[in-house]
Amino acid sequence: MNTLRLAIFTLLAFAGVSVYSAGELQPNLTPLPAKDLKLETRNDGNTYLRFSATNWNKGTGPLELIAGEIDSIKKKRNVYQRIYSDGSGFRDVLAGSFIWHEEHGHFHFEEFAKYILQPVNAPGGSERSSIKTTFCIIDTDRINTQLAGAPKFAIYTTCNNDKQGMSVGWGDTYKYYLAGQEINITGLPDGDYNLTIEVDPKNLLLETNDSDNTSNVKIRLLNGRVKIVR
Numbered sequence: 517m518n519t520l521r522l523a524i525f526t527l528l529a530f531a532g533v534s535v536y537s538a539g540e541l542q543p544n545l546t547p548l549p550a551k552d553l554k555l556e557t558r559n560d561g562n563t564y565l566r567f568s569a570t571n572w573n574k575g576t577g578p579l580e581l582i583a584g585e586i587d588s589i590k591k592k593r594n595v596y597q598r599i600y601s602d603g604s605g606f607r608d609v610l611a612g613s614f615i616w617h618e619e620h621g622h623f624h625f626e627e628f629a630k631y632i633l634q635p636v637n638a639p640g641g642s643e644r645s646s647i648k649t650t651f652c653i654i655d656t657d658r659i660n661t662q663l664a665g666a667p668k669f670a671i672y673t674t675c676n677n678d679k680q681g682m683s684v685g686w687g688d689t690y691k692y693y694l695a696g697q698e699i700n701i702t703g704l705p706d707g708d709y710n711l712t713i714e715v716d717p718k719n720l721l722l723e724t725n726d727s728d729n730t731s732n733v734k735i736r737l738l739n740g741r742v743k744i745v746r
């Protein structure tokens with residue numbers, strides 16, 4: 517990408533205009549079905565469905581998030597998605613907000629995924645959901661390093677103050693015991709439910725394909741236990 521073209525892309529990006537180039541290397545995020553299902557009843561009497569979730573990148577380029585300026589109105593730090601070209605250069609596109617977590621010492625990307633539980637065969641059941649703010653987007657799992665552009669070894673291994681990311685062919689797993697990996701199911705009757713994971717539910721990120729951002733698994737609640745229904 518020549519200097520003039522890159523300058524135009526950068527200006528348009530900061531103006532909030534999305535520009536697509538056929539030569540861009542964009543990510544394609546898709547979630548694997550939920551696993552490691554657990555039920556947890558806490559001291560306050562509420563019951564939670566906990567589970568592990570893996571989102572991975574099968575696109576042509578990495579997901580890379582860069583911390584930007586402080587939004588004086590929202591009191592949050594803007595976050596930009598850095599999109600590389602297949603030649604040289606890149607452009608940064610506003611993609612939402614980072615929240616600083618003092619205890620963890622790094623930024624969390626807002627509303628990275630949504631978890632939805634819907635009754636399938638559970639009379640009296642109702643839909644429940646929760647929003648996942650990321651802990652830290654990094655390469656935790658090698659999913660398919662045969663993809664073009666996929667590194668054999670993890671590239672994004674730390675979550676610092678200004679950059680997070682996920683390489684092509686790699687995934688980011690959030691274990692069931694981590695904060696936010698839950699849906700409050702207090703009062704739900706026994707029966708069958710559909711558990712959906714939706715990555716980038718507000719379509720904040722640019723991807724090569726937005727039609728594969730969900731995964732589903734059928735589960736059964738019965739007598740205080742949960743299992744996947746095949």
